[in-house]
Amino acid sequence: MTSDATAGRRRRGAGITSDATGPRDTTGTSVTEQAVASLDGTADPRLRELLTALIRHLHDFTRETRLTRQEWERAIAFLTVTGQACTGTRQEFILLSDVLGLSTLLETLHQDRAPGATESTVLGPFHMTESPVRELGDDIDLVGGGEPCVVSGRVRAADGTPLPGAVVDVWQADDQGFYDVQQPGVQPAGNGRGLFTADTEGRFWFRTCVPAPYPIPTDGPVGDLLRATGRHPYRPAHIHFIASAEGHTPVTTHIFVAGDEHLDSDAVFAVKESLVQDFAETDDPALAREFGVPNPFRHARFDLVLERSS
The missing domain is CATH 2.60.130.10 (Aromatic compound dioxygenase)
Incomplete structure (x- = not known):
């Protein structure tokens, strides 16, 4: 087996596959890293720590459960109505x-x-x-x-x-x-x-x-x-x-x-x-x-x- 073939298999094992257009990220790992990197300019170190952990956990949850678009939409709708249920005397x-x-x-x-x-x-x-x-x-x-x-x-x-x-x-x-x-x-x-x-x-x-x-x-x-x-x-x-x-x-x-x-x-x-x-x-x-x-x-x-x- 050639070294190129071995490298390709390693990439596929990490969620990266190759096609005619080049390597393709199948797990969204690059999206996660881009989202985390977008926080580099955060002045408050604790805020950066919290948001970094939140992004990584949310992305891992999405990968682990294979969250569908319909399920994501239902979650957004649930959070929306939760906020709408809050009043001056009720905290949903x-x-x-x-x-x-x-x-x-x-x-x-x-x-x-x-x-x-x-x-x-x-x-x-x-x-x-x-x-x-x-x-x-x-x-x-x-x-x-x-x-x-x-x-x-x-x-x-x-x-x-x-x-x-x-x-x-x-x-x-x-x-x-x-x-x-x-x-x-x-x-x-x-x-x-x-x-x-x-x-x-x-x-x-x-x-x-x-x-x-x-x-x-x-x-x-x-x-x-x-x-x-x-x-x-x-x-x-x-x-x-x-x-x-x-x-x-x-x-x-x-x-x-x-x-x-x-x-x-x-x-x-x-x-x-x-x-x-x-x-x-x-x-x-x-x-x-x-x-x-x-x-x-x-x-x-x-x-x-x-x-x-x-």
């Missing part, structure tokens, strides 16, 4: 990121936390409005009708030191599984939300109702995706928190209601064992009077533990 792209596991993956990769610090989890698509400032002990359930509940805890550092004046942002669905932004005109704005400042010992507490499990919105393209893949849309019952304090790294997290049937199949993959809390039925008339709730009531205790900023 975050929802898409959530159901693909990307949001939880991002949290997992960047959770280099101190031992004992509260685990973070996804922000979710409903932190779309500012929580109203409330006093400790206020009731964030402005509608009523749900099972009365008290949530209490302490914001502290990983070494156990209380963090007085820490800010605790809270939001949750009601006892029917809806957030206020999903039911304008039915729920008052700010229902299920509160911005609390911890006391001098880092303590916080508020009244609410036990949240219900709920389906994520399925009336848009993300819902179409779930149906196409045979997945259910439910999230286990939970309450969202963002806790922050001077000199410490904020944490975005949830607490999940123990015993919920969806803990093992959360539609957005956000459940972590350390965040599952017992909303215990409490029969204590004196404590009920102190909190201003009927007896018996449900009581969840949860400390938010922050790590120091580097």
Whole structure:
């Protein structure tokens, strides 16, 4: 075999074949390299790194799956309607990121936390409005009708030191599984939300109702995706928190209601064992009077533990 023939076979093995007009790229490798080379003038090195990796992964995905033009067109249409579904109170792209596991993956990769610090989890698509400032002990359930509940805890550092004046942002669905932004005109704005400042010992507490499990919105393209893949849309019952304090790294997290049937199949993959809390039925008339709730009531205790900023 001649050296020219050997070289030709090597080219064919690499996706390059020869015909009457010369070598022909059959895998698009040259297109990939041209697209990457087009970034040479990018001033921001991190932007260049991200775009280079994105191009290479997208091109490799296209080659690996032999993506058809029709499938590409459907993907473009899906992304288009996803953007069109976004409003001032709805973020369909975050929802898409959530159901693909990307949001939880991002949290997992960047959770280099101190031992004992509260685990973070996804922000979710409903932190779309500012929580109203409330006093400790206020009731964030402005509608009523749900099972009365008290949530209490302490914001502290990983070494156990209380963090007085820490800010605790809270939001949750009601006892029917809806957030206020999903039911304008039915729920008052700010229902299920509160911005609390911890006391001098880092303590916080508020009244609410036990949240219900709920389906994520399925009336848009993300819902179409779930149906196409045979997945259910439910999230286990939970309450969202963002806790922050001077000199410490904020944490975005949830607490999940123990015993919920969806803990093992959360539609957005956000459940972590350390965040599952017992909303215990409490029969204590004196404590009920102190909190201003009927007896018996449900009581969840949860400390938010922050790590120091580097």
